[in-house]
Amino acid sequence: MSPDEKDVASRDERYDPQRIETKWFERWQQDDSLYRAESPSTRPKYYVLEMLPYPSGALHMGHVRNYAIGDTLARYMWMNGYNVLHPMGWDSFGLPAENAAIQNNTPPREWTLRNIANMKAQMKRLGFAYDWSREVTTCLPDYYRWNQWFFLKFYEKGLAYRKKSKVNWCPKCATVLANEQVVNGCCWRHEDTLVEQRELEQWFLRITNYADELLRDLDKLEGWPEKVRVMQRNWIGRSAGALVDFQLGGAAGAAGSTITVFTTRIDTIYGATSVQLAPQHPIVADLTANDAALRAKIDQLIAEQRKAREIGDIGAIEKHGVNTGRYAVNPFNGEKLPIWVANYILMDYGTGAIMSVPAHDERDYEFAKKYKLPVRLVIMPLSSNPEETMVEPPLPFTTLDGILVNSGPFNGLDCEEAIKKMTSHAEEHGFGKATVTYRLKDWGISRQRYWGTPIPMLYCDKDGIVPVPEKDLPIILPENVDITLTGGSPLSHVPEFLNAICPKCGGPARRETDTMDTFIDSSWYFYRYTDAHNDKAPFDGKNIAYWFLIDQYIGGVEHAILHLIYSRFWTKVMRDLGLVSNDEPLQRLFTQGMVIKDGAKMSKSLGNVVTPDVMIARYGADSARVYTLFATSPDRELDWQDEGVEGISRFLARLFRLVNLKLCFNKDEPGWKAPVPTDLSPTARAIQRKLHQTIKRVTQDFQGRWHFNTSIAALMELVNTINAAPGIEQGTPGEQELPAPLRRELARDLILLLAPFAPYLAHELWETLGEKGNLLRAPWPKYDPALAKEDEIEIPVQINGKLRSRLLVPAGANEEFVRERALADEKVRAAMNGKQVAKIILVPGKLVNIVIR
């Protein structure tokens, strides 16, 4: 063989991912119907969705992992005959585009669209099977016009309103944030930037109208991780209790005004020994009107609260307060209680005022001890021993397992009953009522930024707030806006946008110049995928009826209370608008783990970033994809190791050579397409058994826990097993231990099992094998339980629980046989050393344990 010939041969034998992937990439580019979902269709549907990315410029490994999981699942479902909807889009409004525009002097639209083009090319190169005919780009008018349309519907229903209030302001973003976007008092985008409070007039969506339903329906979401459900439950923070009015008394002014407290424990009200106000409580201003010294002390409390918020540990600061010298009257017993202002009372929860019951509340107890306020026991614990009922508990005693004492007419009631009766009592006498408070607040959606959906509202001097008529939608976001100007929203500096005509009176009107929070875009985008080009409506209900619910949603857990609660809210409103009939959008949610390297999140500053482009160039897309699935199970954190990708690349090369050179070296050989004979040699039979066991394992991984790492390990085992077959190296049929039909079956099923994980290589080998049809529509292989079954098994023999020997017995061997073989075993006899058998534990097919004395 000349050197030239050798080179040619070695090139063919080598797994060359660049050659293979480029070839298929080009073919797939030419056929945009490959991954198109059928709609309408009578076939069973499967809607699998990964969270759409923000087009930041390039994909990172977290994206690759997320989309590899979804793509693998989508391909598996296709091969199982489902009509799969697997779309992709771009969450493309948002602040980074504006920042980039300022830095690079590129308009946000241009920057964004360029990033989209780049990331879309990366996705295609990675072989992700998306139905691009349904692509959704939220920053384009054909999408955001429906944000505006929805906004008008919300407004008609009273679900969108404008109010002036204290709002979260991020100085770096130069805009308002929703409560959900504030993390530990800081901006979710700028973790070191403390959010300020500003008084602004803003648009809000009434998500609190749905608080109860959002909470209740969490119980229905059985396909969601419990972790996410707990986070949403906490965020909604429902708390049932009562409001009670305390009349203000005292020497000066404001007589007759009241302080309303919120309590969940009205049953302890006879134990109240003070009233505590948040330092920002409005009535505090009256109380301090003539007392500069007191005012100064209260300002100090406010400063302490702010400090605590900065530290991020609100619970850890010392409780501290000041006595105002005034008192309030307990409406149940007429008692005069001193009014204090304290740093542990929060203005943004309940009413910002509480009754302090030291005997039955941790915090009140701590505070009362510090300031020597009286502690009055009003609940006695129930004891299982009736003789001991009246033993005083250690304080504070905070549970509901007790009965009332020192509580006038309510003495003797148990706590639960007392809460009901005392609430009614307060209602009947007009000084209180049952109420429910939530931690969830209405969703503030105004943003003082340019790159977002314009809010379709007008301000007319004569008619006030006027919605833009539906026929005038979309309100187009103007181009060529100078976004560097300060003072108000960027759009307020654009006269041709700002100035409009009032549709009611025809007079001049001003447009709203704030834009919408981008979480609106992602709250309903997955409905748009079902009908992406509809220009009459956001979507057609027919399509929703077929495609919804989304069968599987896959993304990071960081959106547990942002995107995922807004999306649920949006669906419920759409249902009440009659647009959809489902109560929830997502049947199942899967949150994949983060990708880290060297123990830390990949980041430029740490220099530990691995980019998809480099991985593709070095190993190919298949290796990068398979590695992200093999390194660990999808729900866990993935610790990236470059050597690991190397190992996967070697595995794919081994598989390539096995199929290409050893299993189907000659497709014309006689009997190639014949059925697999039943009289296989023991070696061939063992390999056939391994094949069926592998099909079983991989199939079960898809149906169960999605532990694709073990699926891929199973494929490796299969490849190793076949490679170890005697004579497999020989390129001539006569010397093969494995008959041609078995080799064909092995190759075929191996390729099918590989197809969801490594689509490029699978397609290449499918063609090598001479198969014509679309691999994505080829049926998933079925295992034959009879062929998967072992006919001889190894049984460990233990003596007193310690392994002493192993027996090789036929699979169905009866107990007596196994017992005798075990007792006759040489190693066992030696280990028993003539001792007496006390007991023999025999687990059929599993083990023998001989207990000796």
Added chain:
RNA sequence: GCGAAAGUGGCGGAAUUGGCAGACGCACCAGACUUAGGAUCUGGCGGGGAAACCCGUGGGGGUUCGAGUCCCCCCUUUCGCACCA
């Protein structure tokens, strides 16, 4: 502080229900082929020991014929919540 998840070789990780701990891969060691090897193949690879054996799944106790798996206490890590009245 409260709640959840996790802790297994040098590393990533297997071990669906209590039944042979360490599958699979990486790294490493030895060998083969080779002008060469960062290619490929073969073998080895938890610790101790010459071996028989002994020890070993964060630590301590328990249940069981048998525990990585179940129960109790403790430690560590990650995540969530955190004066929510």
